[in-house]
Amino acid sequence: MTPPLPSGPARPPRIGALASGPLDAITDVPGVSVGHATRDAGDVQTGVTVVRPHAGDPYRDKVPAGLAVINGFGKSAGLLQLEELGQIETPIALTNTFSVGAVAQAQIRACVEDNPETGRRLPTVNPLVLECNDGFLNDIQRMAVGESDYRAALASAAAAFAQGSVGAGRGMSSFQLKGGIGSASRRAPVRHAATHTVGALVLANYGLLPNLIWAGQAIGPGIATRIDDRARRQAAEAEKGSIIMVLATDAPLDARQLRRLALRAAAGLARTGSVYGHGSGDIALAFSTAYTLPHRPEAPQPAPTLVHESLLDSLFQAAADSVEQAIVHALWHAAPVTGRDGHHRAALRSFLPTTP
Amino acid sequence: MTPPLPSGPARPPRIGALASGPLDAITDVPGVSVGHATRDAGDVQTGVTVVRPHAGDPYRDKVPAGLAVINGFGKSAGLLQLEELGQIETPIALTNTFSVGAVAQAQIRACVEDNPETGRRLPTVNPLVLECNDGFLNDIQRMAVGESDYRAALASAAAAFAQGSVGAGRGMSSFQLKGGIGSASRRAPVRHAATHTVGALVLANYGLLPNLIWAGQAIGPGIATRIDDRARRQAAEAEKGSIIMVLATDAPLDARQLRRLALRAAAGLARTGSVYGHGSGDIALAFSTAYTLPHRPEAPQPAPTLVHESLLDSLFQAAADSVEQAIVHALWHAAPVTGRDGHHRAALRSFLPTTP
Amino acid sequence: MTPPLPSGPARPPRIGALASGPLDAITDVPGVSVGHATRDAGDVQTGVTVVRPHAGDPYRDKVPAGLAVINGFGKSAGLLQLEELGQIETPIALTNTFSVGAVAQAQIRACVEDNPETGRRLPTVNPLVLECNDGFLNDIQRMAVGESDYRAALASAAAAFAQGSVGAGRGMSSFQLKGGIGSASRRAPVRHAATHTVGALVLANYGLLPNLIWAGQAIGPGIATRIDDRARRQAAEAEKGSIIMVLATDAPLDARQLRRLALRAAAGLARTGSVYGHGSGDIALAFSTAYTLPHRPEAPQPAPTLVHESLLDSLFQAAADSVEQAIVHALWHAAPVTGRDGHHRAALRSFLPTTP
C-alpha cells in the first residue's frame, strides 16, 4: 500500500541519559498492551489505536490517572470525569476528531457487554477517546471509523505493536511531514526503592516544519527548503494539528501525582520545537499500573505506599524524555502516505542523511 | 400519552426578589431559542433538547461562554475546548448519557452541511453535548436517540417551549420524583447601566427526596413518607443523577466573567437540597449574547464594553435565583412517566396541597 | 469590654439530620486544636485564630489537604503549594487581610525555630494564612497584628475554644451584623466502615442582611427593617466580606478527595443566603488527620486504605451541614463590637425572639 521507506540512518537518535526498557515502548510497563485498526483506502486514511492499561476489565478494576491539558483546543471525550475522579475505566482509545462519537459508543457497548447492568443498576461508563484531526490526508467528513474498528484494535492489543502510519496515526501529519504513532520508555531510578518504568505513547499530528528540532538538532529549516512547492502549498492550507501523549508507569502514584507526571510531557514536547500552537490540542494523561481501584466498595481496597513526593524528579525526567523519544519514533517510523484529494505527506527519514 | 397532572396549587412558588422576564424562561434573553425532540414509547423514554444561542450559525459567529464544573462525574462533550477558548460554536444539546456520541455526530454533520470545508480547509467543530443518565425510566442501553432527534429538536427551537417531561427531560428523575426540563429568568439591575436579563435552563436529574427543599420549605421528608414502597425500592436501586444548568445573559461579559456567573448556579442548586453528590454530574455553563466572535479573523471584530467587575453582584444573584426557579419549574411541570421495566416516577405536584 | 449578650432563644438551631460530635466543633476530630489571640482596644479590633491539625510539627509530619476556591477575591497565603502538593505543613492561621504578611513571617520563624535548617539544607516552608477584611470595625491600616499574636494563638490551642467575636473573628462582620468564628461537627456513617467525623471552623465576614437565611428561615428582611439608620448607612459604606471555611476529618482521604470535600462547603454557605458575591473571598480547605506525610523520604511512609469514592456522600453531607452549622454558631456566639471610628455591629441574637 505504501512504498518502502527510503534509506537513512540505521536507527533513530536516542533522547536523554536514562535507560530504556527492553522494548523502548509503553508496553515495557508490565500489563500494558497496544492495538491498532488501520483504514487505508484512497481518501480514507485513518484508524483507531487502543492502549489497554491491564488485561482485565478497567470498568471493574479502574486505574488511577491524571490529566494535563497543555492546550485545550480539542474534542477528546472522557476528560471531565477523569479529572474529577482521577481514574480511567475504559481502555484509552485514540482516533480522528470526527470519530470520537462512534468510538465512544463502541466503548459503551463493549462495557455493557461485559457488565450488563451498566447504566441500569450500575452507573454509566465514561468512554475515554482522545483525538487529533487527520483531515489533511483523511476525508474526515466520511466518519469512516466505526464500532468494528474499535473492537479490532482492542482485540489486537499486545506488547509488540507497530508504530508510525498505523491505527489512529494512519492519517496524521507532523511538521508538514508524516506523523502518527510513536512510543518509548525510560527506567527511572527512585532512591531507596525499586527502579520504575515510565512509558509514553504519542499520536503526533502537530508542528511547523521550520521549528522541527530532532534530538536537539534544528533540522526543520533545512528540510523546509527541500519539500516541494505542492507540499508547501498544501501545508499552508492544512489546519494545525494536535498531539495526544499517553504516559504509563508502574510507580505507585496517585491521581494528583499522575497529573504532575503528565504535565512533564509538555517539556518533552517543547524540546521538539512546539510552542503549543493555538489550534493544537495538546493533551497528556498518565496512569499507574501499580494498583487498581475496584468498582465495588465491597471489594478489597488497595493500600499503596505511594512514591514520596520529593522522589518524583527521576520520574519527571523519564516522562519528558520518553515523550520526546516517542515523538522521534513516531516520525522515524512514519511511512509516507497519499490520501484525500491526492494530498501527500513524505516521511522524515527520506530527508535524513544516510549513515554508511 | 401521559395522564393529566393531578391538581395542586395554581402556580409554582417564586424564588427571590428579582423580577422575571415576560416568559420567565431562558428565552427572555433576546435571540435565545429552545427546541425538543421527545421519545416516549414503552421502555424508551428519552430525547434531545437544544438551546440555540442565536438564530445564526454559531460556528461562524461564536458566543463567549464560561464553564463551572461543580462535580465532574459526567460524560458531557465539548467542555475541554469551551474552557480553553471561552466560546461555544454549536447549539447546546442536552440528552442522555449514552447518546452523547450520536448527538455529537449529528452536530458535526449539521456543521459540515452549513460549512462544507469543516475539518478540511476550516478547523473541525467542537460539538457541545451535555448529559444526564435517565437509565431509571429509559432503557439507555438501546441508544435510541439518533441524528434525526437532534435535527428535530433544532428545527423546533422557539422562544416558547414546553417544560417538564419533554426532550432530554423525558426520562429524568429528581428527588425520586419526576424531573426534567425547567427554565426561568431574572432581571438584574446593573448600576449606571441598562438592566440585563439572566436566563436559566436546567436538565434536572438529581437529588435525594429527604433533602428536597421547595422554595425554602423542607418538604422532602413529608413526601418521602408518602411515596409507595415500590418507588422507594426502585429509588434505592437507581444511580444518583446529575444536573445540567445552562445560563444565558444579554449582559456583555467575557469568558472569565461568564465562568464566574456559571459558578453561581451552585448556590441556586444548593438551596434545593443538593450537596453535589459524588455520582452527580453537576455542570453549569453560561454564555452571553451581547456580542459574537466571528470565526474568520478578517471579519470585523467586536469591541464590547464589558460590565465592570464590581457590578457583577446583581447578575450573580440573578443566576442563582433563576437556576433555583428553573429547578422549581422542572419539578412543577414534570408529568409522571412510566418507563423501562415498569419503573415509574410520580409528579411532585401530586404531593403538593391544593390551593383553593 | 463588650456588653453581655441580650437574651434570645436558649440555644442555636440545629442544621440537618446527622449527629454532632460531643463538642459540636472542629475539635471533635481527634488531634485537632484551636487557639485565639484577640486584640480589642479602641480602633483595633482584630486577632489571629490558629487551627492545629495535630499536636506535632506539621512541617515534619504534613497532613493531606485539598482546596476549593469558590470565589478567589482574596489574599490568603500558601494556597498555590497546597494545590500542587495536596498537603499542609504549618498550622492554619486566620487573620485580617493586611496582617497576612506578618503572620506568614511568624509561621516561618516558628518553623525555623523547630527546624533550624529550614531554607538552608531543608526546603523553605509554606506558611498557610487565610484572611478576611475586618476593616469596618478594625483599623486594618494599622497592621496591628504581629508575630506575638500568632505565637499566643498557637500556644493557646486546645480542644475547647471560644467562638464569635474572638481571635481572627474579633472584627469581622456578617450580614451587616457581628460575624466571626464559628465551629461545628457532624458524624458521617460510611458503609462497611467506622463512622467518621467532619468538623468545620469558619471565619464569617460575608453576607447581605436581606439575604440572611437562618437554619432555613429567611429572617434577613425582617431584621433589616430593625437595624438603625446609622448601621444601614455604615453597611452601605462597608466593603463586602469573605468567608474562610476550614474542614477537618478523620476519614482517610487523599488530597483529591479532600478537594471534593472542601467544595461541599459551597452548599452549606449557599443555604445561608450567599451567592458568593464578587468581592467575597470564599475559600474552603479540608484536611485529613487519618495519616500524615513525613517530610523525609527515608521515614516510614503511610499506606492508608482510602474511603472508596462511591462512599463519599455522607461525608459530603457532613461537610455542607457542619459548615452551615458553623456559620450559625459564628452568628450565634458573636458579641456586639464597637470599633474603628465608632463603627458598630450588633449581635444577631438581639434580634431573635426569646424562647420562654
Add this chain to the structure above:
Amino acid sequence: MTPPLPSGPARPPRIGALASGPLDAITDVPGVSVGHATRDAGDVQTGVTVVRPHAGDPYRDKVPAGLAVINGFGKSAGLLQLEELGQIETPIALTNTFSVGAVAQAQIRACVEDNPETGRRLPTVNPLVLECNDGFLNDIQRMAVGESDYRAALASAAAAFAQGSVGAGRGMSSFQLKGGIGSASRRAPVRHAATHTVGALVLANYGLLPNLIWAGQAIGPGIATRIDDRARRQAAEAEKGSIIMVLATDAPLDARQLRRLALRAAAGLARTGSVYGHGSGDIALAFSTAYTLPHRPEAPQPAPTLVHESLLDSLFQAAADSVEQAIVHALWHAAPVTGRDGHHRAALRSFLPTTP
C-alpha cells in the same frame, strides 16, 4: 564587590527567528519599567526587583493579566485573586521566599499612601510578590529584605536596568551556576494588524547543571566536569530552585488569552533543559498594557478589540522565545557571587570559550 567577569564570547547567543525590540528587554513594551534594590553584604545576598506595568497607579488603573502555574511548589503572594479577576493592581515584585511577607506589607503601605481609603471605604489591595529561594548564597533566615528595599526598587524603575546578579537575582543560583535576573523581547507579526511586542523578565533560580542546554547546545555535561569538587558538594546540598517568568505585551489580550500566553513560557523553559522539577516553583504570568481596567465603575471603561484567537500563534512563539532568551541573558549577565558560609556560584561565562 564582585570580581570582573572573565572573558568569553562577545555576546550572548540569540534564540529563534523573531526580531527583538531595541532593548531586547521587557521594557521594549511601552510603559513598562524595571527597578532593583540589591543587598550584598557577606551572608546577605538578596534583594528586590520590581516590574511596573505602567507609570501610573495600578490600583486605580489595573492591568489585565493571566497566570500559568507550571509547578506550584512556591510561596508567591497574590496569585489567587489574579486568577479570579484576571488583573494586577500593584507593581509586580520579586524577592526571596522568606521576604514575601515583608514586601507584601510594603506594597500594602504604598497603596494606602496613594489611596488612603484602601481597606476602609475602598477594598483592600492584592499585593503581588513572586519569589525564589536564594538560601544557598543568601542567609534567608535573616529576612533581611524590608520595606525600604521595595521602595528603593520601585523608585529606581526605568526602561534601562541591570541584569544578572542584581535585585531579587542577587542570590539566585541556576544550573549550579550563578543565576538571577534576565530579560528579552520579541516582535510578533500579527496578520492584518500591527506587529506587537512580547517582553519577558525572569528570575532564574532553577536547573541541574548536567541538563543545561544553551541556545540549543547541551553544554551542561561538559561544564559539570569542570566545576570544582566543593561546588559539586555544595550543589548536592542545595535545594532545588524555581523560576519566575513575567511576560508583558502591548497586544490587546484579555485575561484568558494572557493565561494562554503565559503558559508558553513553559516551552521556552523546557528548551533550556528543565523538566519542571518537583521542588521548583515554576510560575509564569503575563499582562497586557494595551488597555487598563479602572478601579471605579463610574470611570470610562475600555472597549478593546482583542487579537482574534486564531492569530495568537506568533505571540505564543514570541513568548517562548523571549523567555528562553531572558534565561540566556540571566546566565550571561550573572556575575559570580560568594555568600552565606562561603558558598560560591561561578558565572557561566567563565566556562564559555572565548571568541577572538
